[in-house]
Amino acid sequence: DMAIYSVASVPMLGSTLAVAEGTTDVDLGNLFTLAHTGSDADVWIIGALLTLISGVALVAVGKRRERVRPVS
Numbered sequence: 001d002m003a004i005y006s007v008a009s010v011p012m013l014g015s016t017l018a019v020a021e022g023t024t025d026v027d028l029g030n031l032f033t034l035a036h037t038g039s040d041a042d043v044w045i046i047g048a049l050l051t052l053i054s055g056v057a058l059v060a061v062g063k064r065r066e067r068v069r070p071v072s
Contacts, residue, residue, distance in 0.1 A: 005017045005026065005027070006026070006027040007019060008023070008025050
């Protein structure tokens with residue numbers, strides 16, 4: 001477990017701290033790391049991007065076929 005200590009306004013990072021006798025200004029803050037929340041937002045974003053790219057490709061192919069269509 002890591003913690004952020006502040007002795008005389010000097011921040012220190014560690015799990016233990018040795019303090020000189022007579023020191024009265026010690027602050028302690030917990031250091032938390034963020035865990036994966038289980039959100040599936042990345043899957044939805046990738047799906048949306050693939051759909052967008054497919055749509056753009058279909059429009060481009062349709063425009064090209066329209067230009068190259070032989071006149072009868």
